[in-house]
Amino acid sequence: MEEIDVKREVQAFYDSVGWTVVGDGLYQNARYEDLRPVAREYIHRCHLRVGRRLPARGERLLDAGSGPVQYPEYLEYSRGFGRRVCLDISRRALTEARARLGEHGAYVVGDLASLPFRGEAFEGVVSLHTLHHLPAAEHARGLEELYRVLSPRGRAVVVYAWGDGGLLMRLMARPARWARSLLALRARGETAASSATANLAGELPASPTGTRTYKHNYRWAKEQLALLPVAEILVWRSVNTGFLRTFIHARLAGRLWLRCLFRLEEAAPRLMGRIGQYPMFVFSKPGLDVPERKIDEME
Numbered sequence: 001m002e003e004i005d006v007k008r009e010v011q012a013f014y015d016s017v018g019w020t021v022v023g024d025g026l027y028q029n030a031r032y033e034d035l036r037p038v039a040r041e042y043i044h045r046c047h048l049r050v051g052r053r054l055p056a057r058g059e060r061l062l063d064a065g066s067g068p069v070q071y072p073e074y075l076e077y078s079r080g081f082g083r084r085v086c087l088d089i090s091r092r093a094l095t096e097a098r099a100r101l102g103e104h105g106a107y108v109v110g111d112l113a114s115l116p117f118r119g120e121a122f123e124g125v126v127s128l129h130t131l132h133h134l135p136a137a138e139h140a141r142g143l144e145e146l147y148r149v150l151s152p153r154g155r156a157v158v159v160y161a162w163g164d165g166g167l168l169m170r171l172m173a174r175p176a177r178w179a180r181s182l183l184a185l186r187a188r189g190e191t192a193a194s195s196a197t198a199n200l201a202g203e204l205p206a207s208p209t210g211t212r213t214y215k216h217n218y219r220w221a222k223e224q225l226a227l228l229p230v231a232e233i234l235v236w237r238s239v240n241t242g243f244l245r246t247f248i249h250a251r252l253a254g255r256l257w258l259r260c261l262f263r264l265e266e267a268a269p270r271l272m273g274r275i276g277q278y279p280m281f282v283f284s285k286p287g288l289d290v291p292e293r294k295i296d297e298m299e
């Protein structure tokens, strides 16, 4: 498939499906997230991880592939900024983002791999779950673009997912199959359990309305980020939605398990970023000394 066709397909998907509201004020896209109360605290704290790495204030924050800025935590990232510039290939995403951000936002239809902004324009840059929508050969170009528009006083956070699902999810694939069988027995129906665990190995549940993505592995990211002067790979969230829905349940002390997991991720962010499913790439230009914000500052 031509690169231009990949982008058209992604754009058409988000315009007509991904950002349609399917009920309870949720977008169709939210079906990929675990929204159960038992996982809420863990997911909330993972979202805040992004904000902790960004500068607390600045003139402009770029949100590349903003979507509709769908979760409340996302609003925190630009709280101390004059403007949040939302860029997306989908018009519908930006219409929804405008409804949420109003005058605080600026809205630009554009391509992450070819940003329509001058260099060093943003003190904060975020791009969450978007790079993988680019054709594989353009992921490096996307990172270069985000780096180009970053101010020397700024910092960028890119949330990505490993193409092989990460070691942790691969190790858990077999136990997940066993757990799925148990769940299916308990539910007396295969359907509910299999959809709950379908994406444990990093695959999204099969869906006629899904869109194609490509994700590189850790080695690729190491090589790319080695080209930047200041860059790290840290954990954003080590487990995926399939894992959460399979193993984490309120009646099995799920909240407690997730607190332990979060602590582990905080204690070993590089290791968990490497072996978990979702890393975040954090980079800046040389000479910056922006302190990381503490968890309780953000909560």
Ligand SMILES: C[S@@+](CC[C@H](N)C(=O)[O-])C[C@H]1O[C@@H](n2cnc3c(N)ncnc32)[C@H](O)[C@@H]1O
Pocket (backbone or CB within 6 Å): 007, 010, 011, 014, 064, 065, 066, 067, 068, 069, 070, 071, 087, 088, 089, 090, 093, 110, 111, 112, 113, 127, 128, 129, 130, 133, 134
């Ligand atoms: C999975 S959604 C993530 C949205 C948002 N960042 C979030 O975390 O909720 C991916 C978004 O990236 C946008 N997108 C995909 N390819 C893009 C590209 N080449 N340039 C800009 N935006 C793109 C899609 O339209 C969609 O809104």
